[in-house]
Amino acid sequence: MFKRAEGDARASVTIHVEGRAITAREGDTVSAALLASGLDVRRATAVSGAKRLPYCMMGVCFDCLVTIDGVGNRQGCLVPVAEGMQIEIQKGKREIGK
Amino acid sequence: MSAAPKHDRYDVVVIGAGPAGLAATTMTADAGLSTLLLDENAGPGGQVWRAISSTPVKSEVLLGADYWSGAEIAKAARDSGAEIIHRATVWSLDRNLEIGVSVGGGSAFIKAKRVIIATGAQERPFPIPGWTLPGVMTAGAAQTMLKSSGLVPDCPTVLAGQGPLLWLLAAQILRLGGRIDRVLDTTPRANYIAALPHALAFLTSPYFGKGLAMMREVRAKVRVISGVTELAAAGDGKLESVTYVAGGKRETLPAELLLLHQGVVPNVNLAMAAGVEHRWNELQLCWTPVLDAFGNSSIPGIAIAGDGAGIGGAQAAVVRGRRAAGDAIKELRPQAEIIDLSAEMARAERGRAFLDVLFQPAKQFRMPQGDTIVCRCEEITAKDVLDSVAIGATGPNQLKAYRRTGMGPCQGRLCGLTVTELMAEARGKSPQEIGYYRLRAPVKPIMLSELASLPKDDEATKAVVRG
Numbered sequence: 400m401f402k403r404a405e406g407d408a409r410a411s412v413t414i415h416v417e418g419r420a421i422t423a424r425e426g427d428t429v430s431a432a433l434l435a436s437g438l439d440v441r442r443a444t445a446v447s448g449a450k451r452l453p454y455c456m457m458g459v460c461f462d463c464l465v466t467i468d469g470v471g472n473r474q475g476c477l478v479p480v481a482e483g484m485q486i487e488i489q490k491g492k493r494e495i496g497k
Numbered sequence: 498m499s500a501a502p503k504h505d506r507y508d509v510v511v512i513g514a515g516p517a518g519l520a521a522t523t524m525t526a527d528a529g530l531s532t533l534l535l536d537e538n539a540g541p542g543g544q545v546w547r548a549i550s551s552t553p554v555k556s557e558v559l560l561g562a563d564y565w566s567g568a569e570i571a572k573a574a575r576d577s578g579a580e581i582i583h584r585a586t587v588w589s590l591d592r593n594l595e596i597g598v599s600v601g602g603g604s605a606f607i608k609a610k611r612v613i614i615a616t617g618a619q620e621r622p623f624p625i626p627g628w629t630l631p632g633v634m635t636a637g638a639a640q641t642m643l644k645s646s647g648l649v650p651d652c653p654t655v656l657a658g659q660g661p662l663l664w665l666l667a668a669q670i671l672r673l674g675g676r677i678d679r680v681l682d683t684t685p686r687a688n689y690i691a692a693l694p695h696a697l698a699f700l701t702s703p704y705f706g707k708g709l710a711m712m713r714e715v716r717a718k719v720r721v722i723s724g725v726t727e728l729a730a731a732g733d734g735k736l737e738s739v740t741y742v743a744g745g746k747r748e749t750l751p752a753e754l755l756l757l758h759q760g761v762v763p764n765v766n767l768a769m770a771a772g773v774e775h776r777w778n779e780l781q782l783c784w785t786p787v788l789d790a791f792g793n794s795s796i797p798g799i800a801i802a803g804d805g806a807g808i809g810g811a812q813a814a815v816v817r818g819r820r821a822a823g824d825a826i827k828e829l830r831p832q833a834e835i836i837d838l839s840a841e842m843a844r845a846e847r848g849r850a851f852l853d854v855l856f857q858p859a860k861q862f863r864m865p866q867g868d869t870i871v872c873r874c875e876e877i878t879a880k881d882v883l884d885s886v887a888i889g890a891t892g893p894n895q896l897k898a899y900r901r902t903g904m905g906p907c908q909g910r911l912c913g914l915t916v917t918e919l920m921a922e923a924r925g926k927s928p929q930e931i932g933y934y935r936l937r938a939p940v941k942p943i944m945l946s947e948l949a950s951l952p953k954d955d956e957a958t959k960a961v962v963r964g
Contacts, residue, residue: 400632400754401642402651404673407553424646426539426551431646441631441735446876450734452631454873454911456638457544458537459619459764461874461906462629472906472942476641477584479539 401435414484416440429475429486430456430463445492464489471497501600502607503580507533509825510596510609511579512587512767515543516567516811517803518615519574520818521825526579528826528833533607534574535585535598541571543617543803544637545811548645559672560644561665563707563811570815589938590614590771594798597938604947611798611825614768615818618761618804621783621858622911623658624865626729628757629873632736636666636758649675650754655739657681657728658758660856661708666756667715679750680721681728681741683759685859695851702848727861730755759858763805766908770936772796777929780853781808782863783914784933790839791824792817800824808853813845864918871919872912874905882916886923893917893934906942909934 409424416438423432430453433440441450442464453463456476463475468485471493475486509525511518514536526532542549546567554560574581582600589597594609620635627633636656642648649670654677656667663680670677692699699705715721727742730752740749762783769775774795775784785807792800800821803814816838823835865871865879877900885899893909893916896902902916903909909916913934921931 400650400652401648402675404554404643404647404649404675406555407647409553424553426548426553427646428539431642431648434642435646435648444876446874449629449876450631451629452735453634454629454638455620455635456641457619459907459910464906477537477539 400437403435412480412482414480414482414486416486417488423480425480427480428456429465429467429473429478429480429484431476432480433465433475433486440488442488443490448491466497469497500582501603501605502533502582502598504531504533505606506608507531508609508829509533509611509613509822510535510607511613511615512590512596513543513615513617513803513805514538514541514574514581514583515615515617515803516545516570516814517617517805517818517821518543518613519570520815521613521615521802521822522579522581523570523573523577524819524822525825526577528830530826530829532577532579533609534579534581535587535596536581536583537586539583541574541581541583542567544641546571547641552644553647554644554673560669564644567811586941586943587767588941588943590767590799591938592772592796599941599943599947602944602947604943604951606951609798610829611800613792613818613821613825614799614801614805615803615814616764616767616805617814618808619764619910620758621760621762621863622915623757623759623862624869624871624879624915625757625862626865626869627731627736629870629876630730630732630736631734632732632753633730633755633757636663636756637761639756640666640669643669643673647673649673651676652753653678653751654754654756655679655681655750655752656756656758657683657725657739657741659684659858660758660760661704661852662761663758664708664711664715666758667719668711671715671718677719678752680715680719681725681739681743682721682723683725683728683859683862684723684856686724688855688857692851692855695854699848699851704848704852726859759862760856761804761808762914763807764910765805765933766910766936766940768794768799768801768805769933770938770940771799773799773801775933777927778807780850780857782857782918790820792821793824809846809849813842813849816841816845863915864922865915871915872900872902872905874907874911875901877902877912879919882919883923886920890920891924892920892931894932896920897934903934908936908940
């Protein structure tokens with residue numbers, strides 16, 4: 400869907416999406432890294448289970464909700480990636496304890 | 498991880514580090530007022546200058562001179578001595594000028610003598626059939642990814658809508674080697690005639706030359722369809738095609754990415770939750786706060802600067818930020834000399850009326866029908882809203898009880914304007930009469946554990962203990 404433009408000299412950051420290592424860049428948000436990964440990163444809504452991807456990328460639509468390091472319902476578009484981060488694609492509503 | 502605020506009291510707290518917030522912060526801090534700038538993003542710039550200090554797209558030409566003009570203003574704020582906290586989510590503001598802010602998973606309350614809200618704008622909802630499909634995003638979303646991560650579309654891509662941002666984004670994507678298959682311009686033909694009386698001011702404003710050059714740049718490389726009157730996205734679990742009607746002719750294009758844009762509207766949640774009076778703006782078709790010339794709102798001590806005060810663009814935002822800052826300085830440092838900025842303001846706002854009229858979105862793209870989703874969070878359609886009106890829902894707040902619209906995580910940001918306009922029309926009233934969701938803190942979701950672990954005094958504890 401998206402590719403990285405040439406000349407991006409930022410350092411690589413490895414994050415794990417459902418256990419798979421992907422390479423992001425320093426300064427990417429979680430949502431940007433997921434969209435750039437080429438993986439199927441569609442979440443499922445809490446109401447109907449419909450598939451969604453981020454819509455606004457600026458913190459207002461909440462369609463980027465994702466589980467980051469075990470904490471659910473995080474706005475992936477507002478959280479920068481960090482080395483070793485564990486991402487789970489949220490299916491439905493946030494689980495108790497997550 | 499960002500650190501919590503160092504103090505619990507400040508002369509001035511500025512919320513939002515876009516053009517208005519950065520300019521205001523620099524001025525109040527330079528005047529010797531203790532100033533705290535709180536911002537939700539990882540770095541300064543807001544949306545228009547997003548990632549100004551970290552973008553991987555270093556070439557001046559690619560993002561344009563208007564973008565890079567933000568670098569100096571961001572640097573001035575950083576050097577001003579103000580305390581600046583990024584990744585800080587302000588979730589509460591009240592009429593006592595007490596601010597609830599969440600930083601790094603913990604919350605704090607701070608008090609200000611003056612608050613300058615500079616929370617800017619968001620893109621206007623664009624509720625067409627299929628707009629919730631994966632692969633349908635806003636143009637602003639694509640621009641955010643372009644500026645902060647150097648990401649550009651490389652799949653079959655359609656841009657649709659109207660307004661300066663759409664053309665700027667198209668030009669930037671093409672300059673960075675990204676793919677655009679078609680641009681669908683939804684500007685209503687009648688708007689060109691309606692905008693004519695404002696054309697002179699526009700022709701002599703900086704927008705004119707820049708806008709023309711950008712449109713020429715895009716048209717040289719991409720097929721542009723004007724006069725688009727219908728638009729729909731379709732696909733099974735993801736976007737597969739875009740269908741449009743232009744000049745009475747219907748066409749369907751394969752697409753994996755559809756970028757929508759029909760202008761921006763003030764981000765009202767924090768100001769409304771604080772109790773700031775807003776009115777329906779008949780020209781910009783959105784809620785704008787009631788303000789005096791310096792941006793002071795109906796709540797003493799709270800000013801609003803930037804696009805949150807009504808859409809004016811980045812240059813106007815800088816001047817509005819400085820005006821609000823000047824007024825705070827005048828009150829807190831009466832001996833200080835304040836420069837009159839009314840000439841700058843007039844210059845920065847020149848040409849805006851033309852843009853407002855020309856790019857006023859068409860009714861069919863603001864007020865959907867039938868099965869088109871209005872509330873993305875609760876998955877409520879236009880028909881659901883109208884059915885609720887038919888059985889007695891009188892306004893957006895009653896509709897919550899019927900359909901939960903506006904009660905999902907986005908708190909009405911993506912459905913509020915649509916619901917107001919749909920209900921107003923169905924009930925034969927004006928949007929002003931129908932009103933908006935009654936917004937309440939927390940304006941962004943926070944963990945209950947954050948609230949529970951806030952420091953509390955005896956009085957607060959006794960207030961909820963029986964006996």
